[in-house]
Amino acid sequence: MAPLPALITRENFKSFLESFDTVLTDCDGVLWHEDRLIGQAHVTLNTLQALGKKVFFVTNNSTKSRDDYVEKCGRLGFKATKEDILSSAYVLAQYLKQQGFQKKVYVMGMGGIVKELQAEGIQSTGGEPEVYDGGSLSTLMDKMKLDPDVGAVACGFDPYLSYLKVMRAASYLERPGCLFLATNTDERFPVASKGLVYPGTGCVVRCVETVAERPATVMGKPSTKMFSVIQEKNSLDPKRTLMIGDRCNTDILFGKNCGLQTLVVLSGVTTQADLEKWAASDDPEQHALLADYCLTQLDDLLAFLDPKQEQC
Ligand SMILES: C[C@H](OP(=O)(O)O)C(=O)O
Numbered sequence: 678m679a680p681l682p683a684l685i686t687r688e689n690f691k692s693f694l695e696s697f698d699t700v701l702t703d704c705d706g707v708l709w710h711e712d713r714l715i716g717q718a719h720v721t722l723n724t725l726q727a728l729g730k731k732v733f734f735v736t737n738n739s740t741k742s743r744d745d746y747v748e749k750c751g752r753l754g755f756k757a758t759k760e761d762i763l764s765s766a767y768v769l770a771q772y773l774k775q776q777g778f779q780k781k782v783y784v785m786g787m788g789g790i791v792k793e794l795q796a797e798g799i800q801s802t803g804g805e806p807e808v809y810d811g812g813s814l815s816t817l818m819d820k821m822k823l824d825p826d827v828g829a830v831a832c833g834f835d836p837y838l839s840y841l842k843v844m845r846a847a848s849y850l851e852r853p854g855c856l857f858l859a860t861n862t863d864e865r866f867p868v869a870s871k872g873l874v875y876p877g878t879g880c881v882v883r884c885v886e887t888v889a890e891r892p893a894t895v896m897g898k899p900s901t902k903m904f905s906v907i908q909e910k911n912s913l914d915p916k917r918t919l920m921i922g923d924r925c926n927t928d929i930l931f932g933k934n935c936g937l938q939t940l941v942v943l944s945g946v947t948t949q950a951d952l953e954k955w956a957a958s959d960d961p962e963q964h965a966l967l968a969d970y971c972l973t974q975l976d977d978l979l980a981f982l983d984p985k986q987e988q989c
Pocket residue numbers: 703704705706735736737738739861863865866867877878924
C-alpha cells in the first residue's frame with residue numbers, strides 16, 4: 678500500500694503555493710488536447726506567473742519545433758518565450774550537439790526534429806512517407822539505397838510509420854557506432870474520443886528496437902535529460918520546483934527522477950482508478966507512479982487563486 682496523491686484544498690493551498698518557485702508543466706493532456714485548450718489552463722499559468730512563479734513548458738511531443746510551440750502557446754493564451762520551452766526534439770538536437778556529432782541523422786518523425794537539428798547545423802534525411810508498393814523483399818533490397826553519411830537514427834512520432842522506414846532505420850543501425858535515439862516512448866496520446874485510441878511515439882520506437890535488436894537512448898521524460906538542459910542556463914532548486922503532468926510513467930516519474938515535487942492532473946491519460954490501483958498495490962514500481970498532489974484539471978487551482986492576484 679502507498680498513500681494516494683493529496684488533493685489540493687482550501688486548507689492546504691497556501692502552503693502548497695508557497696512551497697515552489699518554479700513550475701515545469703507538461704503540455705498534451707494538461708494544457709491542451711491537440712489545439713483545444715483544457716479549461717482555463719492559460720489563466721491558471723498566467724496567474725502563477727503574475728505571482729512570480731517561473732514556468733517552463735516540457736513536452737515529449739517532438740512534432741513541433743520550439744518556434745512552433747511559441748506560436749501555439751501565444752495562440753492559446755499562454756505566455757512563453759523560446760527559452761521557456763523544452764521539447765524532446767530540442768533535447769535530442771542538444772544531445773547530438775554535445776556529442777560533437779558531425780554526420781547525418783536518419784529521422785523517423787516530423788518537422789520538429791528536422792527543424793531543431795537544422796538549428797544546430799546538423800543535417801538529416803527521412804521525415805517523409807515511404808510506402809511499400811507490394812514488391813518482393815528482394816526487389817525492396819535492390820531498390821533501397823542507404824545514405825553513406827548517416828551516423829544516427831532518431832525516432833519520434835511518425836504517422837507515416839511503414840515497413841520500409843523500419844527496414845531503413847534498422848539497416849542504418851547495423852553500422853558500427855550508429856547512434857540510436859528516441860524522443861520519447863509514450864504509449865498513447867491523451868486524446869480519447871468515440872472509443873478510438875491514438876498510438877503514441879512508443880509504438881514507433883519499440884518497432885525499430887525490435888528489428889534493430891538494441892534499445893534506443895530516450896531523450897524525453899522520464900529521462901532527466903530535459904532537466905539537465907534547463908539547468909545548463911538556470912539553477913533551479915529541485916525541492917522548490919513543481920512538475921505538473923498527466924502521464925505518470927513519464928511526467929511524474931521524471932519529476933521524481935529529478936527530485937521535484939509532483940502534481941498529477943486527471944485531464945489526460947491518468948485516471949482516479951489508476952491512482953487507486955497503484956496505491957493499493959504492493960509493487961514499489963507502481964508506488965513510484967504516485968504523485969505528491971492531484972487535481973482533476975489544472976484550472977481547479979483558480980478556485981483558490983484570484984486571477985487578479987488578490988490572494989484569498
Ligand atoms: C503526449 C506526449 O506529449 P506531452 O504530454 O509530453 O506534452 C507525446 O507527445 O507523446
